[in-house]
Amino acid sequence: MRPLLRAELARTRARSFVWFVAILAAVAGLGFVAMAWDDTRPPTAAQVRAAQDEFARAQAEWDRTGDDRVAQCREVEEQTREEHPDADLLCDQLAPVVEQFLPYQSQLEELGVQRLEPVTVLVVLAMLAIGVSLVSTDFATGAMSTWLTFAPRRGRVFASKACAVLVAGLPIGVLVVGTVAGGIVAVTTWNGAFGEPGSWFWQEYLGLAARQISAGLWAGLVGVGLAFALRHAAAVAGLAVWWVAATESALPVLLPVARGATLSTNLVAWTTGGTSYDVPECVPDPSTVTGEVCQDVAHVVSTAQGGLVLLAVALVVLGTGLLVFRLRDVT
Amino acid sequence: MAFTGELAISTRGLRKTYRRLNGSKHVAVEGLDLDVPVGGVHGFLGPNGSGKTTTIRMLLGLIRADQGTMRVFDQPVPARLPDVVGRVGAIVEQPKFFPNFSGRRNLLLLAGAIGADSRLVEVVLGDVGLADRAKDRYRTYSLGMKQRLAIAATLLKDPDLLIFDEPTNGLDPAGIREIRDVMRGLAGRGKTVLVSSHILAEVEQVADTVSIIARGRMIADGRVSDLLGTGAARTVRVGVAVPGTAGSLLEAQGWTVRRDGHQLLVDGAPDPARITEILARQGLFVDELTPVKVDLESVFLELTAGQGPGTRPPDEHPHGRRAAGSDS
Numbered sequence: 240m241r242p243l244l245r246a247e248l249a250r251t252r253a254r255s256f257v258w259f260v261a262i263l264a265a266v267a268g269l270g271f272v273a274m275a276w277d278d279t280r281p282p283t284a285a286q287v288r289a290a291q292d293e294f295a296r297a298q299a300e301w302d303r304t305g306d307d308r309v310a311q312c313r314e315v316e317e318q319t320r321e322e323h324p325d326a327d328l329l330c331d332q333l334a335p336v337v338e339q340f341l342p343y344q345s346q347l348e349e350l351g352v353q354r355l356e357p358v359t360v361l362v363v364l365a366m367l368a369i370g371v372s373l374v375s376t377d378f379a380t381g382a383m384s385t386w387l388t389f390a391p392r393r394g395r396v397f398a399s400k401a402c403a404v405l406v407a408g409l410p411i412g413v414l415v416v417g418t419v420a421g422g423i424v425a426v427t428t429w430n431g432a433f434g435e436p437g438s439w440f441w442q443e444y445l446g447l448a449a450r451q452i453s454a455g456l457w458a459g460l461v462g463v464g465l466a467f468a469l470r471h472a473a474a475v476a477g478l479a480v481w482w483v484a485a486t487e488s489a490l491p492v493l494l495p496v497a498r499g500a501t502l503s504t505n506l507v508a509w510t511t512g513g514t515s516y517d518v519p520e521c522v523p524d525p526s527t528v529t530g531e532v533c534q535d536v537a538h539v540v541s542t543a544q545g546g547l548v549l550l551a552v553a554l555v556v557l558g559t560g561l562l563v564f565r566l567r568d569v570t
Numbered sequence: 571m572a573f574t575g576e577l578a579i580s581t582r583g584l585r586k587t588y589r590r591l592n593g594s595k596h597v598a599v600e601g602l603d604l605d606v607p608v609g610g611v612h613g614f615l616g617p618n619g620s621g622k623t624t625t626i627r628m629l630l631g632l633i634r635a636d637q638g639t640m641r642v643f644d645q646p647v648p649a650r651l652p653d654v655v656g657r658v659g660a661i662v663e664q665p666k667f668f669p670n671f672s673g674r675r676n677l678l679l680l681a682g683a684i685g686a687d688s689r690l691v692e693v694v695l696g697d698v699g700l701a702d703r704a705k706d707r708y709r710t711y712s713l714g715m716k717q718r719l720a721i722a723a724t725l726l727k728d729p730d731l732l733i734f735d736e737p738t739n740g741l742d743p744a745g746i747r748e749i750r751d752v753m754r755g756l757a758g759r760g761k762t763v764l765v766s767s768h769i770l771a772e773v774e775q776v777a778d779t780v781s782i783i784a785r786g787r788m789i790a791d792g793r794v795s796d797l798l799g800t801g802a803a804r805t806v807r808v809g810v811a812v813p814g815t816a817g818s819l820l821e822a823q824g825w826t827v828r829r830d831g832h833q834l835l836v837d838g839a840p841d842p843a844r845i846t847e848i849l850a851r852q853g854l855f856v857d858e859l860t861p862v863k864v865d866l867e868s869v870f871l872e873l874t875a876g877q878g879p880g881t882r883p884p885d886e887h888p889h890g891r892r893a894a895g896s897d898s
């Protein structure tokens with residue numbers, strides 16, 4: 240098993256498709272870094288000038304009407320305090336400040352997680368493609384048949400492929416997720432929007448990144464399993480498209496409860512630390528026009544539940560792949 | 571059983587059906603009893619599409635047999651294949667190696683995967699004459715070089731049984747000769763070589779024993795010499811001063827004699843020496859005595875006549891001829 244894995248890894252490393260997909264995914268991830276950069280961009284000179292103009296105008300206005308407005312404010316405050324003795328309308332802060340006229344600059348803490356989340360899709364798709372290609376290329380070129388004449392134990396060949404995708408997938412996942420996660424921190428810092436992120440932020444941010452990498456490994460395994468079962472990359476792609484269209488998209492519309500079982504829900508639950516989805520629940524009510532009253536009820540999918548569903552899916556797909564590989568002719 | 575003694579490969583009642591795209595079934599191998607004796611080169615002959623590759627794939631566990639049993643070195647396969655695979659080196663059709671790696675790297679990778687000594691890599695590269703191109707990428711290799719690399723790969727395990735499926739496909743005459751020499755050399759070292767081919771001439775010169783199949787059925791097997799004897803009757807060309815007298819004498823033995831100019835063509839004589847003996851006893855001296863060369867090709871063509879692709883399926887063994895090639 241170990242020699243087979245070593246050979247498999249050497250071959251994986253030499254595949255230009257693997258490198259291509261990994262680099263493509265990392266480059267695509269830079270899009271999210273760019274978004275974070277855009278979010279935290281400090282005001283441009285023109286924006287600052289415009290803001291100062293605005294501010295000057297507001298200040299002039301304030302100089303004219305400020306006293307009246309403060310007096311007005313106090314009056315309202317007095318009245319409010321009759322009912323709410325603690326009311327404070329901040330009447331002494333009504334004067335304009337220049338920040339009011341500048342675009343809002345988000346801080347890392349506010350946007351980091353949000354910008355990193357979509358990388359899940361990227362990692363999952365990239366690793367799926369890599370996992371599939373590791374196997375389907377060998378079937379397509381006939382290398383599988385040659386390989387099996389030297390290493391006829393199919394279970395071991397299968398296991399070596401599955402392990403190879405895990406070993407290769409780890410650096411790829413680190414590359415893609417690390418590029419984006421590191422990039423977001425870098426650009427926000429560059430833009431002076433690092434702020435003072437609390438430890439809760441780092442926990443969430445790094446936890447998300449780690450689980451995204453694990454989701455990538457999961458996708459790699461699923462890719463290997465599917466490719467062993469279907470052999471052709473085109474067949475796997477077809478199945479994936481059908482799955483997304485039918486199970487991930489159409490089914491939840493027809494049957495809202497099914498949303499909890501979709502891969503997307505469980506992937507989100509696993510990577511982001513739990514999610515929820517709404518299912519309308521209706522009770523008969525003759526007094527209404529429709530004859531029933533409906534209410535959206537939130538269903539929570541926990542991190543663990545998401546992880547377990549993904550694990551089960553991976554096991555089923557790998558099991559099917561192994562079974563098919565062991566039974567079907569290889570020519 | 572056609573061969574006595576130890577067998578490297580033995581199949582009984584082997585059958586394989588392929589399902590076509592339209593759902594119909596196609597019998598590729600039907601009730602095949604193949605015996606390959608240990609030692610020597612065994613030719614596995616048959617026209618295109620006769621089931622040679624299919625049989626080899628079944629032996630190697632690449633595809634499943636529908637029926638029948640197979641044994642390799644007396645171990646049932648595919649059940650015990652992992653145990654015997656170390657003793658078997660095989661190339662099936664055109665083997666595919668990793669295109670981005672050099673020939674040497676491919677072999678090193680294989681050696682690592684199968685637990686062979688990596689020092690053997692240089693040895694086998696030399697054996698197949700690929701040493702000076704070993705550093706080039708596999709994808710830049712010519713067909714012949716790919717085939718040589720494949721043979722080199724099978725030698726890595728230093729196997730007792732080598733299975734070569736059409737090893738000389740795409741090779742030039744020099745390449746064919748080299749492969750032939752490799753096969754002879756292996757046989758000389760006590761290995762068993764099973765070589766499949768649809769080109770008779772290629773196998774005739776190296777094979778000790780052959781099996782001829784057509785449409786998935788065995789139609790003849792045995793020693794090459796025996797098959798040559800049974801395929802077309804053995805003919806001997808006899809040169810004598812007085813062909814007329816000599817002809818009558820030989821006909822009196824029950825042999826068929828034809829005149830060919832000043833010479834005689836004698837069919838049916840069990841041993842050319844008998845001809846000399848009979849004529850000499852009557853004071854007739856032979857100035858030429860040569861067996862008319864009957865090649866395997868004509869035997870093969872005769873045996874497989876009408877059994878190529880696209881012809882009507884034959885009845886059970888139409889020629890009813892199976893050379894009983896005893897090893898005695």
Ligand SMILES: Nc1ncnc2c1ncn2[C@@H]1O[C@H](COP(=O)(O)OP(=O)(O)OP(=O)(O)O)[C@@H](O)[C@H]1O
Pocket residue numbers: 570588589590596597598616617618619620621622623624625736767768
């Ligand atoms: N994967 C397959 N699917 C369907 N039919 C097949 C398949 N492989 C082979 N066949 C059919 O089985 C028969 C035997 O094929 P096989 O490749 O064993 O012949 P062969 O003796 O090796 O021929 P050749 O000398 O051309 O290599 C042929 O009729 C072929 O069309």
Ligand SMILES: [Mg+2]
Pocket residue numbers: 622623624663735736
């Ligand atoms: Mg063939």
